[in-house]
Amino acid sequence: xxxxxxxxxxxxxxxxxxxxxxxxxxxxxxxxxxxxxxxxxxxxxxxxxxxxxxxxxxxxxxxxxxxxxxxxxxxxxxxxxxxxxxxxxxxxxxxxxxxxxxxxxxxxxxxxxxxxxxxxxxxxxxxxxxxxxxxxxxxxxxxxxxxxxxxxxxxxxxxxxxxxxxxxxxxxxxxxxxxxxxxxxxxxxxxxxxxxxxxxxxxxxxxxxxxxxxxxxxxxxxxxxxxxxxxxxxxxxxxxxxxxxxxxxxxxxxxxxxxxxxxxxxxxxxxxxxxxxxxxxxxxxxxxxxxxxxxxxxxxxxxxxxxxxxxxxxxxxxxxxxxxxxxxxxxxxxxxxxxx
Amino acid sequence: xxxxxxxxxxxxxxxxxxxxxxxxxxxxxxxxxxxxxxxxxxxxxxxxxxxxxxxxxxxxxxxxxxxxxxxxxxxxxxxxxxxxxxxxxxxxxxxxxxxxxxxxxxxxxxxxxxxxxxxxxxxxxxxxxxxxxxxxxxxxxxxxxxxxxxxxxxxxxxxxxxxxxxxxxxxxxxxxxxxxxxxxxxxxxxxxxxxxxxxxxxxxxxxxxxxxxxxxxxxxxxxxxxxxxxxxxxxxxxxxxxxxxxxxxxxxxxxxxxxxxxxxxxxxxxxxxxxxxxxxxxxxxxxxxxxxxxxxxxxxxxxxxxxxxxxxxxxxxxxxxxxxxxxxxxxxxxxxxxxx
DNA sequence: CTGAAAGCGCTTACAG
DNA sequence: CTGAAAGCGCTTACAG
Numbered sequence: 001x002x003x004x005x006x007x008x009x010x011x012x013x014x015x016x017x018x019x020x021x022x023x024x025x026x027x028x029x030x031x032x033x034x035x036x037x038x039x040x041x042x043x044x045x046x047x048x049x050x051x052x053x054x055x056x057x058x059x060x061x062x063x064x065x066x067x068x069x070x071x072x073x074x075x076x077x078x079x080x081x082x083x084x085x086x087x088x089x090x091x092x093x094x095x096x097x098x099x100x101x102x103x104x105x106x107x108x109x110x111x112x113x114x115x116x117x118x119x120x121x122x123x124x125x126x127x128x129x130x131x132x133x134x135x136x137x138x139x140x141x142x143x144x145x146x147x148x149x150x151x152x153x154x155x156x157x158x159x160x161x162x163x164x165x166x167x168x169x170x171x172x173x174x175x176x177x178x179x180x181x182x183x184x185x186x187x188x189x190x191x192x193x194x195x196x197x198x199x200x201x202x203x204x205x206x207x208x209x210x211x212x213x214x215x216x217x218x219x220x221x222x223x224x225x226x227x228x229x230x231x232x233x234x235x236x237x238x239x240x241x242x243x244x245x246x247x248x249x250x251x252x253x254x255x256x257x258x259x260x261x262x263x264x265x266x267x268x269x270x271x272x273x274x275x276x277x278x279x280x281x282x283x284x285x286x287x288x289x290x291x292x293x294x295x296x297x298x299x300x301x302x303x304x305x306x307x308x309x310x311x312x313x314x315x316x317x318x319x320x321x322x323x324x325x326x327x328x329x330x331x332x333x334x335x336x337x338x339x340x
Numbered sequence: 341x342x343x344x345x346x347x348x349x350x351x352x353x354x355x356x357x358x359x360x361x362x363x364x365x366x367x368x369x370x371x372x373x374x375x376x377x378x379x380x381x382x383x384x385x386x387x388x389x390x391x392x393x394x395x396x397x398x399x400x401x402x403x404x405x406x407x408x409x410x411x412x413x414x415x416x417x418x419x420x421x422x423x424x425x426x427x428x429x430x431x432x433x434x435x436x437x438x439x440x441x442x443x444x445x446x447x448x449x450x451x452x453x454x455x456x457x458x459x460x461x462x463x464x465x466x467x468x469x470x471x472x473x474x475x476x477x478x479x480x481x482x483x484x485x486x487x488x489x490x491x492x493x494x495x496x497x498x499x500x501x502x503x504x505x506x507x508x509x510x511x512x513x514x515x516x517x518x519x520x521x522x523x524x525x526x527x528x529x530x531x532x533x534x535x536x537x538x539x540x541x542x543x544x545x546x547x548x549x550x551x552x553x554x555x556x557x558x559x560x561x562x563x564x565x566x567x568x569x570x571x572x573x574x575x576x577x578x579x580x581x582x583x584x585x586x587x588x589x590x591x592x593x594x595x596x597x598x599x600x601x602x603x604x605x606x607x608x609x610x611x612x613x614x615x616x617x618x619x620x621x622x623x624x625x626x627x628x629x630x631x632x633x634x635x636x637x638x639x640x641x642x643x644x645x646x647x648x649x650x651x652x653x654x655x656x657x658x659x660x661x662x663x664x665x666x667x668x669x670x671x672x673x674x675x676x677x678x679x680x
Numbered sequence: 681c682t683g684a685a686a687g688c689g690c691t692t693a694c695a696g
Numbered sequence: 697c698t699g700a701a702a703g704c705g706c707t708t709a710c711a712g
Contacts, residue, residue, distance in 0.1 A: 015705055026683050031707060039681055061466045062411065063705035065402035066688045081427045082627075091421050091448070103466065105443060108431070126401045126443065232631040261628070268608070268633050287422075288601070288628070291572040293608050355689055366699050371691060379697055403689035406704045687708080695699085 014057045023051040034059065065127065073103035074314060075123040076132035079111045079198065083230070083256075084286050085303050086134075089155065092307030093132060100315050102129065109134070111198045117142045124150075130314040136166075137199045151317035153310045156200060156303075158327045165317065167310040167328045171200045174299045174332040175207030176214075178281055179253060181297070182340055183215050187251040187279055190217070193238050194225040194255045201255045204283060208253055221246065230255075235262025243272075251279035251340060257286035257298055264292045264339060279340035285333075295337035302330050354397045363391040374399060405467065413443035414654060415463040416472035419451045419538065423570070423596075424626050425643050426474075429495065432647030433472060440655050442469065449474070451538045457482045464490075470654040476506075477539045491657035493650045496540060496643075498667045505657065507650040507668045511540045514639045514672040515547030516554075518621055519593060521637070522680055523555050527591040527619055530557070533578050534565040534595045541595045544623060548593055561586065570595075575602025583612075591619035591680060597626040597638055604632045604679060619680035625673075635677035642670050 020027040025044055033040045033048040051057070065071045074097055078086040090106060097104045107123060109116040117139045120131075124145065131152045136159055146152050154166040182190050192208045194201045205223060212219045224242055228234055235254060239262070242252055254260040260282030267274050274280050274294055282289060285300035309328060316323045360367040365384055373380045373388040380388075391397070405411045414437055418426040430446060437444045447463060449456040457479045460471075470491045476499055486492050494506040522530050532548045534541045545563060552559045564582055568574055575594060579602070582592055594600040600622030607614050614620050614634055622629060625640035649668060656663045 013705095017705080027705090028683060028707080029681090032682090035707090041681065044682085058461070058465045060406070060705055062402045062405035063688090064707075066400070066406050066690080067705075067707040069688065069707090071402065081431055082424070084422070087421045087427065094448070103445065103462075105445065108434070121398070122443075125398050232628045236631060258628075262631050265631050265633055288572045288598075291576060291602050291605050293605055353689095357689080367689090368691080368699060369697090372698090375691090381697065384698085400689055403704090404691075406706080407689075407691040409691090409704065681712105683711085685708105685710090688706090690704085692701105692703080694701090696697105 013060075014055045015060070016057075018055055019048065019051045019057050022055060023047040071127045071129050072101060073105055073126065073128055074130040074132065074311075074318075075105045075107065075120075075126075075128040077107045077109055077116055077119060077123075078134050079109050080229075081108055085284055085301065089303040089307040092304040093311040094307075096308055096311035096315070102315070111196065113137050113139045113142070117145070120145055129318045132310055132314060135199050151314060153314045153317070155306050155310045157203070158329050160327045163326070165313060165323060165326045167306050167313060167330060169301065169306075169330055169332045170207075171203035172207035172210070174301070175204035175253070175283065176211040177207075177332070177334050178283070178297075178299050179208045179211035180215070181334060181336065182251050182253065182279060182281060183211065183217065185275075185279065185340065187340075188217060189222065189246070189249045189251070191222045191224060191242050191246060191249045191252045192219075192255070193235075193242065193252060193259060194223070195228055195230050195234060195238070195259060196255075197225060197227055204255050222249065230258050232258050232262030232265070235259030236266035237262075239263035239266045243278075249278070251275075251281070253281045253283075255283055257282035257284045257289045257296065260296055260298065260339075261286075261288060261292055264294070264296065268293060275338065275340050281340040285335050290337065292339065294339045297337045297340035298335050300333040300335050302332065305330050353400075354395045355400070356397075358395055359388065359391045359397050362395060363387040411467045411469050412441060413445055413466065413468055414470040414472065414651075414658075415445045415447065415460075415466075415468040417447045417449055417456055417459060417463075418474050419449050420569075421448055425624055425641065429643040429647040432644040433651040434647075436648055436651035436655070442655070451536065453477055453479045453482070457485070460485055470658045472650055472654060475539050491654060493654045493657070495646050495650045497543070498669050500665075500667045503666070505653060505663060505666045507646050507653060507670060509641065509646075509670055509672050510547075511543035512547035512550070514641070515544035515593070515623065516551040517547075517672070517674050518623070518637075518639050519548045519551035520555070521674060521676065522591050522593065522619060522621060523551065523557065525615075525619065525680065527680075528557060529562065529586070529589045529591070531562045531564060531582050531586060531589045531592045532559075532595070533575075533582065533592060533599060534563070535568055535570050535574060535578070535599060536595075537565060537567055544595050562589065570598050572598050572602030572605070575599030576606035577602075579603035579606045583618075589618070591615075591621070593621045593623075595623055597622035597624045597629045597636065600636055600638065600679075601626075601628060601632055604634070604636065608633060614679050621680040625675050630677065632679065634679045637677045637680035638675050640673040640675045642672065645670050 016027045016030050020030045030048050033045040094104045107119040133154050135157050156168045158166040158168040209219045282296050282298040285298045289296040313323050356367045356370050360370045370388050373385040434444045447459040473494050475497050496508045498506045498508040549559050622636050622638040625638045629636040653663050
């Protein structure tokens with residue numbers, strides 16, 4: 001039946017049926033040719049391609065999703081976009097998904113498990129083929145929402161748990177390694193500054209504390225925290241606070257690089273010698289840390305690698321492939337510059 | 341017909357039909373109740389809501405999109421994600437779209453019109469209800485793809501052209517205003533450093549040049565350019581280059597704040613007094629510019645406002661509302677700090 | 681290797 | 697205010 005004879009609800013757009021008519025084949029053959037099904041006669045496939053080009057046909061993804069009961073998109077949920085860390089992770093993942101013909105939808109949870117749950121409910125209406133979730137702080141309801149349904153890969157942290165896929169590294173081990181470096185450089189009163197107070201910040205603090213204890217050093221009164229979001233301005237403010245409350249500290253480990261960057265600039269303004277009087281270290285190796293005066297000692301976190309590997313694993317799970325090990329630890333790198 | 345008696349292609353998920361059966365109404369009534377169609381009896385609507393909750397029903401957006409021939413998502417295309425400018429714009433737009441029940445899809449063009457065209461072709465398969473495009477550098481083919489079809493709002497720049505909607509500000513005027521400020525502070529040999537060489541960078545350069553000419557100053561040999569992407573490290577490098585090639589300059593206007601931040605840190609390392617020996621200015625007022633030593637003089641660009649307003653306008657266009665003026669200029673703010 | 685029929689889960693006209 | 701029928705544009709079984 002030529003589409004032009006159809007009743008009034010048609011959208012007026014070029015459809016599979018138009019292409020089939022023009023190519024002189026059935027719609028099913030067009031469908032198969034477009035999806036690259038091998039059984040199609042190359043000559044017919046070529047006719048189809050010509051018709052597609054001539055008519056400017058664009059397949060309707062909603063119809064395809066409905067008929068095939070699979071979607072060609074994945075959802076990724078990150079805490080926020082204002083941190084270069086997540087931008088780079090998402091950017092790397094996006095490249096993998098795009099190359100595989102998948103569309104990536106992004107949601108921002110603002111570090112709030114309830115918001116994450118709400119976002120997930122909305123996203124599930126779009127039947128994503130897979131999910132990338134940040135960390136393991138999901139609510140029980142969120143876990144139920146995804147249980148047994150869509151494939152999920154957790155990013156940033158890694159956890160050995162049956163059937164749970166994750167790509168990340170040990171925040172605790174990375175923070176402990178940096179702390180041991182400070183100790184080796186002769187620092188003894190090492191403060192830890194935590195902000196945002198999310199799960200990974202707390203894990204870093206545990207790493208700092210463990211390294212201090214292992215070295216027989218005291219952590220009492222050296223842990224500082226602030227609920228606000230990480231920023232350079234906050235780092236400057238917290239440097240002042242630490243020095244006011246504990247003028248005896250010889251080093252400060254900031255849970256994120258932008259805090260440390262702000263602290264270095266504040267030290268510059270106050271004429272505090274870094275690392276002479278005070279060593280300063282950060283976490284993540286964000287853009288600009290290598291440009292600071294002095295350059296910032298930190299831990300480089302492989303977020304692009306995490307994004308790439310997590311996306312590849314999710315695609316594998318969507319295809320139904322075996323993926324192992326389920327928990328992939330991509331490690332971290334201590335980056336020793338001049339500030340500590 | 342109870343859905344359980346259907347043949348084998350069913351997905352096993354809870355559908356409208358299940359909800360209708362449980363609520364004892366027809367599927368159309370459920371559909372109407374869920375969409376908030378006013379004509380539905382409140383008592384029936386309540387029964388529907390109960391059934392929805394009891395069954396955990398989640399509507400299938402693909403089926404809805406296909407049946408209604410409208411989608412509930414919009415596509416936004418930005419040059420890159422590594423600039424806080426676009427992150428904030430996208431974040432603000434996303435909040436508006438989300439509140440209106442729209443899903444936002446994002447694509448990254450890497451400042452490449454051909455890549456933008458390709459992305460748009462892919463996006464059009466998903467039948468977005470509307471489009472947010474950055475600037476006006478679209479290819480002719482891109483313009484044809486969207487002509488007369490989906491509503492489009494251009495962001496960052498603004499152009500008075502019939503039927504073309506845009507939200508932005510005059511990059512040229514903003515750059516000229518900053519340049520006039522430098523002149524008023526007594527600077528005479530004002531270099532302009534351009535990188536990335538995208539349309540808006542070139543517009544800023546024109547503004548700088550126009551301001552110099554208007555003041556009877558010479559621009560010859562004072563325009564520097566580099567094709568690489570903006571970064572602090574590149575700013576440090578370009579400061580060195582400008583001073584090597586033109587040691588007589590008394591000020592440098594960098595086309596983006598991160599360059600200027602990197603230049604300020606390089607000046608610190610080299611012991612160059614800012615603003616005494618050299619004034620340094622940037623553009624965009626990015627995070628950290630207020631923390632620099634000395635704090636950076638720059639132009640604040642209202643990207644959150646642009647994101648919000650552009651999203652609101654796009655939603656209005658999608659609803660079929662009149663939107664005027666088509667070109668909205670949201671202005672800019674000169675931010676005078678200590679560096680210039 | 682190709683196709684006619686049925687169906688994916690919704691919503692749109694059209695009745696009543 | 698409510699519903700039976702048809703259809704959105706594809707793909708999945710099932711034949712041949």
